[in-house]
Amino acid sequence: MDLQKTNVVVIGAGTVGSMALWQLSKREGIDVVGIEQYGRVHSHGSYAGESRVFRTAVHEGGTYVGMIQRSRDLWRELERESGRSIYLEAGCLSIAPEGFPDLVTALGTVQEFGIPHRTLTTEELRREYPQHLVQDGDIGLLDAHGGGLRPEVAVMSALDIAERNGARLLFNTAVLGIEERADGVVVRTTQGSWLADTVVVASGSWSGRLSPELHDLLRLQVLGLTWFMPRDPDAFAPERFPAFLRDSGPVHFFGAPSFDGYAFKACTNPEWPVFRDPSEVPTSHTREELIKIGQRAAELFDGINPEPVRQSVHHCAYTPDRLPVVDVNASGRVVTIAGLSGHGFKFSPRLGEFAAALATGSSPADAGIDPRFALASHLERLAVLGAYTGGGH
Numbered sequence: 039m040d041l042q043k044t045n046v047v048v049i050g051a052g053t054v055g056s057m058a059l060w061q062l063s064k065r066e067g068i069d070v071v072g073i074e075q076y077g078r079v080h081s082h083g084s085y086a087g088e089s090r091v092f093r094t095a096v097h098e099g100g101t102y103v104g105m106i107q108r109s110r111d112l113w114r115e116l117e118r119e120s121g122r123s124i125y126l127e128a129g130c131l132s133i134a135p136e137g138f139p140d141l142v143t144a145l146g147t148v149q150e151f152g153i154p155h156r157t158l159t160t161e162e163l164r165r166e167y168p169q170h171l172v173q174d175g176d177i178g179l180l181d182a183h184g185g186g187l188r189p190e191v192a193v194m195s196a197l198d199i200a201e202r203n204g205a206r207l208l209f210n211t212a213v214l215g216i217e218e219r220a221d222g223v224v225v226r227t228t229q230g231s232w233l234a235d236t237v238v239v240a241s242g243s244w245s246g247r248l249s250p251e252l253h254d255l256l257r258l259q260v261l262g263l264t265w266f267m268p269r270d271p272d273a274f275a276p277e278r279f280p281a282f283l284r285d286s287g288p289v290h291f292f293g294a295p296s297f298d299g300y301a302f303k304a305c306t307n308p309e310w311p312v313f314r315d316p317s318e319v320p321t322s323h324t325r326e327e328l329i330k331i332g333q334r335a336a337e338l339f340d341g342i343n344p345e346p347v348r349q350s351v352h353h354c355a356y357t358p359d360r361l362p363v364v365d366v367n368a369s370g371r372v373v374t375i376a377g378l379s380g381h382g383f384k385f386s387p388r389l390g391e392f393a394a395a396l397a398t399g400s401s402p403a404d405a406g407i408d409p410r411f412a413l414a415s416h417l418e419r420l421a422v423l424g425a426y427t428g429g430g431h
């Protein structure tokens with residue numbers, strides 16, 4: 039078998055892969071190759087769909103705050119290096135009944151970490167954000183550093199910069215398998231094979247195809263996106279309408295301001311089952327699902343047409359407790375970053391730094407990685423937790 043040689047192969051040039059390639063390409067003397075099964079920035083990955091919510095006032099707790107704050111600096115750096123607009127600091131507004139558990143946790147987080155924010159009463163919400171139809175007793179938390187990210191632009195920018203820095207990128211090339219041997223890792227692809235000192239597995243929802251442990255651990259949750267046309271599109275522009283999370287009774291909505299000038303994103307998820315492989319995931323909402331989502335949206339937002347003007351269905355790999363997998367195996371040759379669990383886009387630049395550190399010999403502790411992210415730790419918890427919770431952003 040003819041083997042081409044390199045220092046690091048990154049498998050998957052999506053969210054984590056592009057950030058890993060960007061970070062690795064900055065390191066002197068490292069030859070790096072990125073291998074992607076589809077083209078450069080495509081519609082099949084977990085990053086597709088125009089925008090991602092960025093929040094610093096997270097209800098998931100303090101573990102995430104450091105990763106998100108560091109990522110905020112890196113998003114700005116990526117904008118500077120690429121000359122493109124990626125991070126719209128429009129704020130992120132969480133609205134829920136007073137005492138709603140996620141809101142209480144988020145309020146605790148902003149206080150503990152001194153995150154710039156504002157709390158809003160029902161009256162203030164009605165006065166300042168009339169686009170939201172709120173119930174008596176609803177309150178708001180405005181996360182000043184929150185907002186919207188442009189995922190496709192982000193991935194494109196990170197790949198372009200990596201390539202400019204010397205990384206070699208192969209598209210429409212699928213990795214078929216990886217195999218460790220004494221002198222490195224053999225990466226078999228549809229276009230020949232590579233021998234790398236280390237590999238970074240960043241293959242998202244497809245990761246279970248390359249590793250039996252990830253096949254056991256990860257489940258694919260389905261996440262649908264819908265966009266609605268408001269009567270007054272200007273009221274939903276980023277200057278007037280922050281990204282948002284809404285909880286009203288059992289209904290959870292999330293979304294982003296209008297980026298296209300005619301529609302804004304407002305999404306909620308029907309009860310979809312979990313899947314093992316992307317090939318099993320539905321590719322569209324049903325008519326009934328769209329009617330129901332539109333009816334709920336019309337109850338929450340002022341003056342919108344209840345028929346979604348755009349819709350798409352995606353998938354993302356989840357771990358049971360939604361902590362990501364950030365791991366390097368015993369030989370130090372196989373780095374894995376997976377299971378971003380519907381909320382990992384915002385801190386993916388930090389994951390790119392973790393990938394670069396682990397792939398060039400740092401230990402997880404030296405790289406500042408939470409020990410609970412290790413694959414062995416996840417597999418121990420899997421036995422206890424069992425069930426997978428949904429949710430995203």
Ligand SMILES: Cc1cc2nc3c(=O)[nH]c(=O)nc-3n(C[C@H](O)[C@H](O)[C@H](O)COP(=O)(O)OP(=O)(O)OC[C@H]3O[C@@H](n4cnc5c(N)ncnc54)[C@H](O)[C@@H]3O)c2cc1C
Nearest residue numbers: 050052053054075083084091213242244378381383384431
């Ligand atoms: C609809 C939706 C909404 C979301 N909303 C938010 C949000 O608001 N905020 C937030 O922070 N997060 C959000 N998330 C989560 C976040 O977008 C994902 O967790 C993240 O994009 C996953 O990144 P990834 O690198 O693991 O996967 P991907 O970005 O999908 O990258 C994996 C890449 O690997 C490639 N690949 C796979 N297998 C192979 C192979 N064998 N050979 C070569 N290439 C391969 C794939 O083609 C793909 O390009 C959302 C997710 C979804 C789906």
